[in-house]
Amino acid sequence: MRRALIITALIIVLAALVFWLGGSMERVTLWAQSAQRGFQEQMALGLRALRAGEPGALATLWGLCFAYGFVHAVGPGHGKFLLGAYGAGHDVPVMRMVGIGLASSLAQGGTAIALVYGGVLVFNASREALQLAGDVWLERASLIAIALIGLWLVARAARKILWQTMAGPAVAPAGHVHCDSCGHRHGPELHEVQALRGWRDTALLIGAIAIRPCTGALFVLILTWRMGLVWQGILAVLIMALGTAAVTASVAATAVLAREGALGWADRLGRASWLMPAMEMLAGLFILLVALNMLKIF
Amino acid sequence: MSNLSICVTASDMRRLILSAFIASGHSAPxxxxxxxxxxxxxxxxxxxxGAxxxxxxxxxxxxxxxxxxxxDLGLDPDFxxxxxEAERSDLDGFDMNWIEDYHGDTHVTQSGTALALTGPLEWESDYRDGQLFSRHLRHFIDRPAADEEWIVAVYDPTYYTSYGIIGTPRITGRSDCTARVFEPDWDAAGAQLEAALDEILATGGDFxxxxxxxxxxxxxxxxLICAAP
Structure with missing residues (x-):
């Protein structure tokens, strides 16, 4: 089962690469955009029906929001490349990456809710001010956070490679070396350090993505608030986040499985101990460069 | 009804977003x-x-x-x-209050030279069936030569608004002109953008x-092109 999944993941990654190199990304972007255009109309109709108290309107709107979140996530965005690159470069369990995908999308919805309700209730902000905050300042903050994560991952991988070079390949592979015979603790065990690192990374990944709320979510929240449909709007945005999560979690899981496949292969060739930090390095570099590039032109 | 219903027009908002970029020394998103x-x-x-x-x-x-x-305008509170009819008069000119650095998103060129247009001289606005409409007239400051091809393109350089041209333009005042609408070639546009970026990177230019x-x-x-006199 797992083997089949891994092979599927490798095929998906290869297909995506061919697709991307073949210049077909514009088509996907175009498709996502024309779908968004269609959604703009459906959203307006859905909200109007809900406001008018039509039966079934709430379920329809929530369904629409899920689809909107999904389609939106298919277009270009920095959440996917961050999770994809991290998952491809690090020894992370698949389910944790899926969890990170889900949590970061939900937290992103939470940011939109906090921005709109905090902005309106506390700061008495206007709609343009809210949108400016989301579209410009938080977007930039998110990209800076992602670039810093990339830089940090590169530094960490570099340190690992350095250690490995100095200590020699026999000791270094940071695998699961347990000190069963020691009897007492000299300090945190290796797996404890890794677990700590894992949780810190998890928090950083979720945080960096969650900073920037989606504009569509802001629109829905502002309109439902003005319609007096507060909880319906908040739930709609969380459902929209689930739609987004379906895409980001898939990307993250695919990346992890593909990495496991590539690593299993390298293991047979006896290169795994070198491949790991090298992949971490590449993932960090990729994250750093993409974020810097988006920041530059943004 | 709400604290949020401060008047804002689409062009105002674009300006706001845009000025934030300009203020921080960045180009368009x-x-x-x-x-x-x-x-x-x-x-x-x-x-x-016939000019x-x-x-x-x-x-x-x-x-x-x-x-x-x-x-935002505080109209149609029941959605x-x-x-x-009273609200319709409040709507008048909702997107016509252009500030200085808003270009208007209609771009006229002839043989690669941009031709200037006036700001809106006359306009109408309406909201029907859940859709906002507006219509405005702009005159040429630089008139194109009618018998050589000239181009009218509609786009927001920041790509915050996505425009699509609907139908073939109507031509009034002359009957010997042809107007052809060209859709963008997405692959070519994507490739062109990539090439332009590569060139900037390669020459060490300022991104x-x-x-x-x-x-x-x-x-x-x-x-557009009209018959020669």
Missing amino acids: ALAHPHIFVDAELEIVFDSE PEGIWISWSYDPFFSMLLVS TGEIT EADFPAVGALFAEEVR
């Missing part, structure tokens, strides 16, 4: 995807001597953004998609200063 979708219709007007005089530009906003804008206006690459345009 090139990779940002559009949040406003507008269908544009054009009418080319010739004067009694190009101006353009009537119609915009219809997508229903989601229309709903938000109408609500019915229709407004009363921010030299960034190509993406809007133009992805724009729809109308090519």
